[in-house]
Amino acid sequence: MHILPVSFALFTYTGYWRPVHFPVNSLKYWMYNIYSVFMFVLLQLFVFYGLVDTFVMSTSLQEFIDKCYLFLSVFGVSCKIVHLFIRREKIIELDKMLLKDNCIPRDVEEILIREKFDRHARQVTIACEILNESCAIFATFAQFYIFLKTRSLPVYNWAPFDLSSIYVFLPMLIFQCVVLMICANSSVAHETLISGMIIQTCAQFEILCHRAHIIPALLMEAEKNSESDEDLVAREKTIIRDLIYHHLYIYKFAHTVNEAFTVMMFIQFSLISLVLCMSVYKLSTLTSLFTLDFAYIFSYLCSMLTQIFLYCWYGNEMTLKSIDVGTAVYEMDWTTLRVRVMKDLMIIMMRAGKPVKMSSGYIVTLSTESFMSILKISYSTYNFLKDS
Secondary structure, rough: OOOOOOHHHHHHHHHHOOOOOOOOOHHHHHHHHHHHHHHHHHHHHHHHHHHHHHHOEEEEEEEHHHHHHHHHHHHHHHHHHHHHOOOOOHHHHHHHHHHOHHOOOOHHHHHHHHHHHHHHHHHHHHHHHHHHHHHHHOOHHHHHHHHHHHHHOOOOOOOOOOOOHHHHHHHHHHHHHHHHHHHHHHHHHHHHHHHHHHHHHHHHHHHHHHHHHOHHHHHHHHHHHOHHEEEEEEEHHHHHHHHHHHHHHHHHHHHHHHHHHHHHHHHHHHHHHHHHHHHHHHOOOOOOOOOHHHHHHHHHHHHHHHHHHHHHHHHHHHHHHHHHHHHHHOOOHHHHHHHHHHHHHHHHHHHOOOOEEEEEEEEOOOOOOHHHHHHHHHHHHHHHHHOO
């Protein structure tokens, strides 16, 4: 994949994305498939243990909340991986769409724009990876000695076999620690895949704005190189048609991104809304700030907030970038343009007046207002739990 290399690398290492360059029926193709099945089974076993321990073994509301908020996150990761398998071909199609001629940079300025957004997507992925890995380490290996000493497990204490023997308990402890690290990496890869695709859409809109700004210069050059009026008209039509086609193509790409991820974003929004209020409730019950439990829950809460914030922030940025196209056309030097060119440019301005909007489940529009609404809902649910 030529875009979002860090996100796809995380998916590949965790076993959930077979590189597209692996030849079909080759040895590494089948070896990776076996590895992928093994990692998927590990994840589903962890989800099953969590399901039983949370909904069957819990004996009080406090214990249920303690287990449920993490189970929902693990269940969410499982949904993300299943969604990734189902949407694999669509994701590959999105990667190929950005290899079309009109999406490829044509001058130094456009190369700089693409590099700026690629660098930004990479920085976001690395920052999220550090946050999630810190959370997973606080929950697992940082407390490994405590788990051994108290014979307790990081997350779920239920198992379908007796844990009294150290030779049974230790593999189960390592299993939970490893799967939590896998969940952390997979979650980062998926959330930065979606936000990364939106960032790529923003990059294309900014490239389009640059091309709109240089339209007068291109038309003047075309007039100088034209041999007749018919040749000039043909050159003008080619330049404007290329701009309009690129504009419509970006809308198509944004629609494809939304179509590919909208259901998963809706599931993620629903789960995180519950997880946030449970995390805040759990945080409020702690008696000391200087413990590994506080560090783990606080970093976990930050991780959940970051996930939902990325979707909302970059969805909002994409909407603003799509509006900027109309502004870029408006700011041209119209005095140098012919009437027929002005009419064509008016079409672009009219289309830009209906900006692109990314939605979650075709219900919630990704914007900063949606992020604030989710925080309010989570806070209301937290107050309900606290009063209970």
